[in-house]
Amino acid sequence: MSYNKTVKVKIGALYIGGGEKIAVQSMCTAKTSDIDKTCSQISELEKAGCDIVRVSVLDEADAAAIKQIKSKIKLPLVADIHFSASLAVSAIENGCDKIRINPGNIGGADNVKKVADCIKAHKISVRVGVNTGSIEKEFLEKYGKNEISLVESALKSVALLENFGVNDIVISVKASDVPLTVKAYRLLSRKTCYPLHIGVTEAGTEQMAVVKSSAALGALLLDGIGDTLRVSITGDPVKEVTAAKNILRAVGKDNDYVNVISCPTCGRCQWQSMALAEKVGEYVSGCAKPLKIAVMGCVVNGPGEAKDCDLGIAGTHDYCVIFKNGEIIKRVSVENAEKEFFKELDGLIR
Ligand code: SF4
Structure with a gap:
């Protein structure tokens, strides 16, 4: 089976997709508005080999903190926002390099346009992240919870952003189930050329999370699918980075070790x-x-x-x-x- 080659998308000073090195991501567990704690966590992640770091934006204090955090770190910073277009706009205006949203839950076309206009004005990129918990109702009703509804839901969100002129898009379609994750990314990879962020969601505590992620991401990476990856572990995010790097090494995508x-x-x-x-x-x-x-x-x-x-x-x-x-x-x-x-x-x- 052959899968589509992806195009390049810029995240801060880094490119992903189009044959670039596969980037390792992780996510801070500190509250983003606790700037010192967040920056010290980012520094630990960077030392461990993380290429891109994500923070969650729950309120205006988190969105405002992005400005100071950006001035203290070198890694590209992704802001993760749910349900609020105004927080997404604020995170972008405060200097994040990419946002992660699910356009399906950001509050209708007007709000998506508001965020899309801001993404374009600031020349940043966006990840459309759909997982099994956020599949749109129409696709759930039509297909049930499976790889088709995951992919169709993600592609509908992508089309919404494209309609408003956004093209620097990264997509993820995660499930906590390994076979479903692999099927969804394989299907998606035949339908899009946007870079893919791969991962198993809610993978569990360390040992099982590493096994599930190795199984799913290993299969995908060996197929040539995946431009950036996150290993989700309930625990210290530094362990996510170590596990991600080891997966890349095990499948021969990183030989400098x-x-x-x-x-x-x-x-x-x-x-x-x-x-x-x-x-x-x-x-x-x-x-x-x-x-x-x-x-x-x-x-x-x-x-x-x-x-x-x-x-x-x-x-x-x-x-x-x-x-x-x-x-x-x-x-x-x-x-x-x-x-x-x-x-x-x-x-x-x-
Ligand atoms: S290398 Fe020798 S000690 Fe090691 S597993 Fe093989 S036979 Fe046993």
Whole structure:
């Protein structure tokens, strides 16, 4: 099945779509009008690798805070607004780089026009975000709650904005159900060229949210669908960014990192390979070099299974071998293994 290529849309200084790097998004949990807390959360998200940050705008104080927040941060800022055209206008006038609305709940065509005119005047972009909880009634009645009603509802909102001359649009059609999310984006991707913001909504607490998001976003990204993504986790948003980056890496959409390969170990393992794998993983976590490093449980299978690694180690009960590209370069005692391995690792990553 082939899916449409997307066009580029600008969000602050960043472009998404049209083959640009897939951008990682997250959302602040602080009240937006608490400017210090919001900015410190944004700074944590940026350090973790977030590319775009979203804040919710519930009242005029939140909309007004956007001006100060923008002056203190570098990341593109998205304002998330429901039900109020005047808050959307205020958020835009205060300098947000993109707004997220559902035109279906912003209060009729006049209000949509008011927001659309403001979007155009300030040359910003907009995400039309429809999820299973906000499908328009006419489509729910016609199709039930499924991928067709999600997509039709989103496309109707898009058409409304297009009628008022807005073209810098990003679309999302999220569900909390993984198969429905995948079906909806696949359908949408055949019907539009706007960039797609992908994610599973209300995905749950950390472990299940990561599993659901990996399943849905992994399938979509491997299809070539998705220009920006958010992993929704009930918890610290920094974890969302880490999970999103790991999903991109797992599906080969981000290769600028150190990939640590380690075996699960079995009865053949007679040294502390698990502990070393953990230490190596932490040590290289911030390094942006495309390297493959292996920590394997035994010399019987380790070097062979990790032949394609830039550097690897495998052990027995009394010695370890360090290898590069499948060739053993050193044999060291188990006691010295960690020190010797980190020496070689430093040579590669520094
Ligand atoms: S590399 Fe060795 S220790 Fe690790 S799983 Fe394979 S056989 Fe077991």
